[in-house]
Amino acid sequence: MPSAKILLPVAVLMLALSCAFMVIDDPGDKITALLTRYANKFPQQKVHLHLDRNYAAAGDTLNFKAYVVMAENHRLSDTSKILYIDLLDADNGYSTTLNYQIEAGTASGTIEIPDSLKNGNYTLRAYTNWMKNFGEEFFYHAVLKVGNASDNITVAQKQTGNKEDQLYFFAEGGKLVDQLVSVVGFKAIDKQGKGIAVSGSVTDESGKSIASFRSAYAGMGRFSFKPEAGHQYSAVVKFSNGIEKKIPLPQIAESGYVLTANNEDRNEIRATVNYHGKAAGQSVLLVTQANHKVINTTQVNLVNNKATVALKRRDFPTGIAQLTLFDMAAEPLAERLVFINRNDQLRLQLSAPQTTTATNRKLTLKVSDALLNPVNAKFSVAVLDQTLNSDSLNMPSIMADLLLTSDLKGAIENPDRYFKDRSPETALLLDNLMLTQGWRRFNWKDMLAGKDPQLLYPAEKSQSVSGTLLSKKDVPISNGKVMLVSRSDSAFTLNAVTDDKGRFTFDLPLLFEQQLFNLIGADDKGNSDGKITLDNKILAWPETIHRLTASDDQLKKYITANQQLFNNRSKQLKEVVIKAKQPTVTEKALASSNNLNGAGNADQVLTFQDLINCHDLEMCLQGKLTGVSFKSVIDNNSNSYKSVPFAAGGMGKPMLIVLDGVPVASSFSRLNNIPVATIQTIEVLRGGAKLVAYGMQASGGALIITTKNGTVDYNAGIEPLRNNKPVPGLMLLRYNGYHKAREFYNPPANAQGKQNIRMAGTVYWKADLRSNDDGQATIEFKAPANVKKVAIVIEGLSAEGKTGYLYQTQAF
């Protein structure tokens, strides 16, 4: 810096100023500046899903709660409003995308598994538009095992590219250097990519044994030895399946730096730099960072080619810390990851269950921080029937996901193993993992060159439709007018003017489910012979990441346990098949009805097709039901009028509403409480023998409402788009609004009557449990008498970004 050189001698007072000028010369400051710039420009998001199960039968519904956080502090992020969830099976070419509304960093909803789905390991991935800028590696991934009762239950294991078992070596810090004792981490994987136990020894070219090793967990382990240049080292490996192999070790460099980290002390991490070479080692720079924030930069001056730096553990947040060694020209030399557990996540405690009635269970959750202070935080709760299954669910917890796996390359097997306890053994297993799995958030080369990832996908603040208006000759029309007309019942029109590239964007109001739009485009003179192209929002990327799959046992037991139900369903379907070769949509829709008289045995049947373009159920039904009149009554819950159906000849008693097989208490019963879009069929029982099955409470007639469960193609009844012949300047668009969730029906504690016939599996699901200021929350659920054992899984996040996780089994 010539300017600095001139200024320096001028006055001592200018020293401070000249220091500022010298920033560019200092490699530590340069790296810090680059990292800070990157962190500010590309704030990273992470998504974690709490799924109630990771196995399902075709036709099932899964519940989820999504936590969308900023990577820097794990606080809920409000920058994106749309969450995408893909269900994919590359082998079968199946792919579907659902979108959900993110509110204050969380989203919750249901994922319906179509019952046409074949057996398989499906990938479930979740992301926001912004996350697409950084690639699929950063998405949330889970493997969903789907079994179809009519298919063979065994799910084929997915094959990786690997033809045989593999063993990989990772020298600590990155490379092996002549004469420097080094730790070598290794990882052995089988054909499916799962860790496999190995043992073996390291020999030089003459066959002399130098070191021996044995994997400790998930095919991972470590050994140390002193490499010497000029030797060819290889490992003779024996895999646990008996296969033996000889695998060469990485080359030995003649000179260089080796960075090692000792993470065993409770207070500090000792980073040691060793150098070997002809000349003496130069000073180097150790940069430590966590969550994209530089924690410190230390100039390391070597004495006798060696130096140790003590890093205070307390300076780091819980999570992965990245230690990188640079030369003074800011070129990276070596890197080491260490996991720092400050033991500061939320503590969850569950009281013993109280039995309030024969089947009713009540538990109290107590939430506290690391200092045992009460914490007010958001949670999701799943209670699963484990009567037949004893295996744990093997889904990564929010803690393991956000703090560990989301920042590491590749799949991590059973990540919660590393948080099981605070023993030195567990710490060593975790450190083995750190040695063998790389950091993935950015690559130094691009970062130091100032090469940014391309930002193609903005963070979405609302649902939108965007595209380009082109002339007949494909020239963009600037200053053109584009109008969006909603053809659905929430009628609205939006106008936009195209920019100089012919581009337009419509920010849409809150819309659910599928919507039909007309897009009409014209240039500024009103000529509408151009055409509209829309930005393709669907992620067409193939599934590139292979995820580990769980065992089939869970799914097998589940399907077996529910065989009765699956058989019933198949039988119902079969009966329909006998009647008519091609079952109608109505017949298909009715197949899942719980009508005690038999599905479809009713005075009148309405299906979802009759309810298209219907938003107000009470209003809709008034025009559609025969022999039923509606009376306006004050609804005590909402203090407004509600329309109550009365069947002709119902002797003045209102009709009973039966939702998915459960009679709804009359105080709760308001038809408009049931979202129209969730309804699959409505069966009307006006009188006579059909009411007997429902008893006295149905003396005024009954409406049997069955909600959607993915058994039918809900788009089948919608008029086909007549876009075979493109109309100039006009486009028909079928837009997928937010996916409307089917409410998980948790029967109230005092619910009477017949239990809902539900697939065993999830006994209880609550997506929005909050602990109060005293850190307490109450969980109350009904466990049917045949449920002898449950697993309770609670996940959550505090406002400060601390994760909470609890997995507990409970026998009744």
Add this chain to the structure above:
Amino acid sequence: MQKPCQPMKTILVAFLLLMSCLRVAAQQNLYGRVADTDGAPLAGATVFISESKIGTVTDDKGNFVLRVPGSGNLKVVVSFIGYETQMQTVAPGMGANLSFVMKPVSNQLKDVIITSRSNDNWKRWGEAFTAAFIGSSEYAAHCTIANPQEIGFEFDKSTQILHAYASVPIMVQNEDLGYLVTIALVDFKLYTSSNDVDYQAYYLFNEMKGKGERQARWEENRRKVYALSLMHFTRALYDGRLKEEGFEIRRFMQVDNKEKQRVKKIYDQQYALHADSLKKVSDHMAALNKIIANRFGKDSLRYYKKVLAEKDTEIKMSELLKVDDISEKKDKVRALSFKNQLQVVYKKNKEPEEYYKFRNNTALSTENIAVRTNDISTSQLVMPPRLNPYTEMWLTNSIPVNIKENGAMDNTNLYMSGFWGWWEKIGTKLPYEYYPD
């Protein structure tokens, strides 16, 4: 001492010179020798760094070696039966060879202890001493003093001050936190009339050996105690993490009564307007009030009279203060310096049950006498809510207090009343090595 806005009785705790900056960067050995005034070596004397877990005993030749952290001033304490406790401050890199010359305790002190023992003074004063020294928290309730017979008491009737003496270290076993605390008591005064306490002592912590559930319980309790501790606050202050750690600081301020000034102005204006007529009457004020009632209405007059009866200034709380408003960090020390009085509130938890009772009983006995005389039993009173623990603190003579990275403070100029005055006792004391992670 000027103490504005004191809602209740205060307990003053002078905070000791805590100089064990325990950065783990480098360790060094401190060598030294302990001898009596004749130069004869004293074997078996306890040598330790105050408020830490670092301690040893002298060998046959009176020599000792202490392995200590390499930086920061250290308070090296020597305590031995029958001798006065000695303390030396050791600066980093200094004092590789320390020399302690121990003076025997005076015969007068010995007499006090012997007399005290024969009179069974522990029976009379033990409870008051324990409450003031060990505390009244739930943790204090599970502390035992192993050698109470070594503590002597002397009560001065004229000043109402209770003095306590010990010629040997006091040994306290804290069953809730898992520490054996060796305490060299230098000075102890309890002002029985006001319940204020003033003492000086040095502490050595030894971890008790425990396994499984017992150890887990200690660790849990240490976390709970740490959350509410002054050490937690001083560390949060040092790190500039007040908000994250849950502390809120406000300043007590004297502010002008603006409304009174406004009303005064109205009166002045009206007086000026009607000066001529007012001069003719003897009771200016009554006449002026009449004019104001005519001009602004009777309701306004009533209000103005009320405002004028108020004080010219009132005590108010400032907005939330930031770390840099009250302190400055340089060279691994944060200097805490402020005017008036600060209020520190811990927002993450409620005050402990015992303190809540203590606080409200104190308030009842001093301020709510009227309620009591009306003969309403306490059970009939609507109990006030449990609050977040709060403490008022002020500096004597405006001398700044230096806070080290581990939260230790370097002098006794910080006084406090309120929660920490009650809480910061042996029963809830943690060594400066303690960190909750």
